[in-house]
Structure formats: structure tokens, C-alpha cells
Amino acid sequence: MPAAPLAPHFLYGTAWKEDHTAELTELALRAGFRGIDTANQRKHYFEAGVGEGLAAAYRAGVVSRPDIFLQTKFTYERGQDHRLPYDPAAPLGVQVGQSLASSLEHLGTDYVDSFVLHGPCSGYEWIDADTEVWEAMQRERDAGRTRLLGVSNVSLEHLQQMEGGRLELPTFVQNRCFARDGWDREVRAFCRERRIVYQGFSLLTANRAVWESASIAELAAELNATPAQVVFSFARGIGILPMTGTSSAEHMRQDLASLQIALPGGIVGVLESIAG
Numbered sequence: 001m002p003a004a005p006l007a008p009h010f011l012y013g014t015a016w017k018e019d020h021t022a023e024l025t026e027l028a029l030r031a032g033f034r035g036i037d038t039a040n041q042r043k044h045y046f047e048a049g050v051g052e053g054l055a056a057a058y059r060a061g062v063v064s065r066p067d068i069f070l071q072t073k074f075t076y077e078r079g080q081d082h083r084l085p086y087d088p089a090a091p092l093g094v095q096v097g098q099s100l101a102s103s104l105e106h107l108g109t110d111y112v113d114s115f116v117l118h119g120p121c122s123g124y125e126w127i128d129a130d131t132e133v134w135e136a137m138q139r140e141r142d143a144g145r146t147r148l149l150g151v152s153n154v155s156l157e158h159l160q161q162m163e164g165g166r167l168e169l170p171t172f173v174q175n176r177c178f179a180r181d182g183w184d185r186e187v188r189a190f191c192r193e194r195r196i197v198y199q200g201f202s203l204l205t206a207n208r209a210v211w212e213s214a215s216i217a218e219l220a221a222e223l224n225a226t227p228a229q230v231v232f233s234f235a236r237g238i239g240i241l242p243m244t245g246t247s248s249a250e251h252m253r254q255d256l257a258s259l260q261i262a263l264p265g266g267i268v269g270v271l272e273s274i275a276g
Contacts, residue, residue: 008035025053039073093136115146119153237268
């Protein structure tokens with residue numbers, strides 16, 4: 001398995017793209033994204049379309065497989081529709097293997113860089129089913145079919161239960177970020193203390209009132225930036241690896257350009273406090 005960076009600086013999310021998934025995945029790669037996030041959950045993702053977009057970019061010489069950070073997910077049956085990527089009658093550990101094998105076929109690769117549990121079985125606690133799935137994911141990692149592991153849509157309690165149960169902690173945590181909750185402050189703190197990479201999604205869509213506010217608009221004008229660029233720069237400043245799912249080529253370029261924006265000293269803490 002080729003060596004690769006732990007993670008890119010920005011992730012491109014492929015949820016809810018349906019028939020446009022292939023073209024948007026290729027467009028994102030042409031724009032400069034090197035991290036692609038998907039899931040084997042046909043209800044919200046068209047993973048095979050991601051594979052088509054990757055293949056087109058490979059053929060065109062835009063990128064090669066080692067250039068790309070590919071992340072997919074295992075989703076419990078309750079989060080799926082009828083188009084399941086595994087046998088629902090099989091044990092959970094078998095379902096994990098079947099799901100990842102299907103993902104590798106969809107994506108035209110023999111490994112992914114990150115394999116994520118797409119949310120624990122319960123929204124309130126980590127249960128035995130989650131441990132069974134997590135251990136199966138570790139076996140997939142040990143077999144070389146993924147480099148790293150993550151969990152998504154988790155609470156602080158979930159993570160504390162994992163740690164308390166002496167389970168291997170994830171390399172990545174991926175959560176939706178709400179400004180009203182301090183941008184998931186408690187989970188981010190847990191991750192920071194344990195050197196877990198925190199991936200944040202819905203930074204814009206879940207916080208429209210923040211990034212459309214007068215204060216953000218004023219700061220953006222001072223920096224000759226867009227409000228979205230300010231949000232992404234701010235997110236990185238508080239330790240978030242951001243994800244965007246834009247379908248606009250111009251917004252893709254702008255989002256990536258935010259990597260070059262440095263917020264004035266002290267403004268990151270001020271924004272976190274105001275937003276929280």
C-alpha cells in the first residue's frame with residue numbers, strides 16, 4: 001500500500017450528488033481537491049459515481065491513485081434504503097467486510113485511505129453492536145484494505161465509552177458542526193487531547209446565520225475574501241479539517257483558496273466565542 005499523508009487539507013464531500021456525482025468528483029479533482037469523502041450508502045451517496053469520476057481523472061492524467069485520499073463509510077441497515085451493500089441477514093462483522101469489498105469495487109481500488117463507521121447504532125451510547133463493527137473494521141485495516149479508521153456522527157459520550165472500554169480510538173472523527181454548540185467544542189477538545197483528526201461538515205449549511213452575518217461580511221471585506229472563505233479559515237484555526245460539498249466550480253476554487261488566508265491575530269478565538 002503506497003505511503004500517503006495522514007489527511008489532506010480539505011475534503012470534498014460527495015453526498016446528495018446523484019447523477020452528477022461523477023462529473024462533480026472529476027471537477028473537484030481538477031480544481032485541486034485531493035481528499036474525497038463518500039459512503040456505501042445509496043440512500044444519500046452514489047459511490048459508484050465517485051469511482052467513475054476518479055477513473056475519468058486518472059485517464060485524463062489529472063491525478064493518480066496515490067495522489068488521492070479516499071474515505072468511505074460503513075452504514076448500519078437503519079441508515080440505508082433497500083439498496084443494501086451487504087446481506088442484512090449476515091453477522092455485522094461479515095456486513096462490514098461485504099460493504100468495504102463493494103466500496104473497493106465502486107472506487108476502482110484495492111484500498112481506501114480511511115474507513116469510517118457512519119454513526120454508532122444508538123444515538124445515546126456505544127453498544128455491543130458498535131464494538132463488533134469496530135473490531136471488524138480493524139480487521140479490514142489489518143488486512144490492508146484501509147489505511148486508517150474513523151467514526152462519524154458521534155457524541156462525547158460515545159468517545160468516552162470507547163476509551164473507557166479500552167477500544168482502539170479512531171484516527172478521525174467526522175461530525176456536523178453547529179456554531180450554537182461552539183462548533184462541537186467538547187468533541188473537538190477530546191480529539192485534540194488525543195491527537196485525533198477532527199473533520200467538520202455542514203460548516204456553511206448548518207450555520208447560515210453566522211456566515212451571512214454583518215460581522216463576518218465586514219471581516220471578509222477587510223481580507224478581500226468571501227464569507228465562506230472566512231468560515232473555512234476560521235475552522236482550520238480551531239483544529240477542524242473542513243469539508244465542502246459545493247457543486248460550483250467557482251466555489252470549489254474559492255474554498256481551496258481559503259487555505260492561503262490567515263485570519264488576524266486573536267480573531268479566531270473571538271469568532272469561536274461569538275459563534276458559540
